[in-house]
Amino acid sequence: MTMRIRLVFALAALGTFPPGIARADGPDPRTVRTWKAKCSACHGEDGKGQTEQGKKMGIGDMSASAWQKDFTDAKITDAVAKGVKREKNGKHQEMDPFAGALKPDQVTALIGYIRTFTK
Numbered sequence: 001m002t003m004r005i006r007l008v009f010a011l012a013a014l015g016t017f018p019p020g021i022a023r024a025d026g027p028d029p030r031t032v033r034t035w036k037a038k039c040s041a042c043h044g045e046d047g048k049g050q051t052e053q054g055k056k057m058g059i060g061d062m063s064a065s066a067w068q069k070d071f072t073d074a075k076i077t078d079a080v081a082k083g084v085k086r087e088k089n090g091k092h093q094e095m096d097p098f099a100g101a102l103k104p105d106q107v108t109a110l111i112g113y114i115r116t117f118t119k
C-alpha cells in the first residue's frame with residue numbers, strides 16, 4: 001500500500017475526506033455549503049423557493065417533478081452562468097450570473113445537489 005492510499009483510508013476512518021473524494025453517505029458537505037452560501041437565500045435550503053426573496057420574485061419549486069423534468073442539466077448550467085433577469089406574472093425575477101464565481105465542477109456538484117430536492 002502506498003502512503004497516499006494509506007492516508008486516504010486513515011482519513012476515511014476519521015470521517016474526513018481529502019478534496020475530490022465524495023462521501024458515500026450523502027451530498028458533499030462543500031457543495032451543501034456552497035448552496036447555503038450562494039443559493040439558499042433565494043431558493044431556500046430545500047430548493048422550494050419559500051424564502052422572503054423567493055416569494056417576492058415568484059421563484060419556482062425545484063423539488064417539483066415538473067421542475068426537475070423541465071430543467072435539464074444543460075439548462076441549469078446555462079441559467080447559473082448567465083443569471084436571470086425578466087418579468088414574469090408581474091414579478092421582477094433577478095438572479096446574478098455566477099459564471100466567474102463558480103468553477104465548472106462546482107456547478108456540476110450543485111446540479112447533483114439540486115437533483116436531491118425531489119419530493
Ligand code: HEC
Pocket residue numbers: 035038039040041042043049053057058059060061071075076079080084092093094095096098110
Ligand atoms: C438573488 C436571489 C437568487 C440567488 C442568490 C440565486 N438565484 Fe437562482 N433564481 C432566482 C430567480 C429570481 C430565478 C427565476 C425564477 C425561477 O425560475 O424560479 C432563479 C432561477 C434559477 C434557476 C432556473 C432558471 C430559470 O430560467 O428559471 C436555476 C437552475 C437557479 N436559479 C439556480 C441557482 C443556483 C445554483 C444558485 C446558487 C449558485 C442560485 N440560483 C442563486 C434567484 C436567485
